Amino acid sequence: MFSTTTTAITLPPDARNRCFTLVDCNNFYASCERVFDPKLKKQPVIVLSNNDGCIVARSEEAKALGIGMGEPFFRCRDIIEKHGIHVFSSNYTLYGNMSERVMNTLTQFTLEMEIYSIDEAFLDLSGCDHLDKHGDLTEYARTIRATVRQWTGIPVSIGIGRTKTLAKVANRLAKKSARAMGVLNLVDSPYMDKALERVCIADVWGIGRRSVKKLKEKGVTNARQLRDIDDRLIRKQMGIVGLRLVYELRGISCLSLETCPPPRKGIMSSRSFGRKVESPEELKEAVTAYVTKAAVKLREQNLAAQVLTVFLTTNPYSRDDGQYSNSIVLHLPTAINNTVELIRYAVQGIERIFKKGFRYKKAGVMLDELIPAGQIQTTLFDRGNAGRNKKLTEVIDMVNDIMGSGTLKYAAQGSAQPWSGKCKNLSPRYTTNWKELLTVSAD
DNA sequence: TCTGGGGTCCTAGGACCC
């Protein structure tokens, strides 16, 4: 029996001579909060996930106190009170806008950039690496760092390497090492082995919990050992993804820069409830609100959905209540992107999977099989409803765009929304809402 | 009492076909 353990990676001719720079904001959400409140400087700060559930960002001071990433908030209550840690609900409007500012700043420094996440971007400086013999590339990165700090108030770390994965490694070390002062360049570095030895495999980009376990069983614990692993072994343990990762650690670029984001494959919108929900009416309200949000995103990208999935679930952590979760996949008769019709189907979906007698914790919708909105075909029996719904949706979009999202709502979303999530410690939307601008008092 | 949300890619296995 043959198995495909041979290398199956085709490489571009310049795969060994690339140069990637990763700019990563430090403790991004916590840093955003700090920009607008100087009192938070040098103070422990944490930011919570939606519904004030988990801790998703920590300032260095909070990390030093032992607060872990992703820890449930309620389990840290004691330590938070004891040390007077500043707690924020997540303010995605603010973080999104701050992210835009950081990314706009970065475009000053390169023509080729991939916005990888809300707080990270890869810059292609392949054309610049000849400068490096004179140390200029590192200097260039220092200029980038200082500029972002000055223009946005956000501290960043910068890692440079021959591959994206090595840029990630360099970035991690830049953050950890005080001597690096936020910038580390690993391009053709004589210290490469030492650098890789300092990074444990769990911290390598693309190595998750499962792979850590497998690799440790093979005696591989740090990034240098992983780089030097046998090709067939890694192929067997981690498939093509693992092999690619190892190549990247060797300085052979397998992951290219994605300068324009590929079209979305699906759009999801879901939320945990602030309290348990039992009535079908409230579930319908919630799902209506979620699908409305998803539909706005859909239209922003000029897409229409052919498949709508609706799901609901009780609290999987709860031991006392009965457990039930279900989902339904609705193949729509034609691609849709107007909110009115999507709400109708979403509500139908909930009606079909709802079961009485359970205390629900979460529900959501997914839009899939997206096609360009221009390709929407109307059905034979459509008598103008689609046209009316389209116009209505357009008007609502326009008003919400000008007056702020949520100005006009569909009645089915409900107005009190007793199911909505907790966010007790929300900071103002300093940069996007006139009523919430930072005020400076004279006294 | 209280445990996020939104994505991507890959693989194994089943269905089906000739």
Add this chain to the structure above:
DNA sequence: TCTGGGGTCCTAGGACCC
């Protein structure tokens, strides 16, 4: 002991990311 073999397509689930 001994089922045919080989291909494609689809889907569910795993693993990972921030």
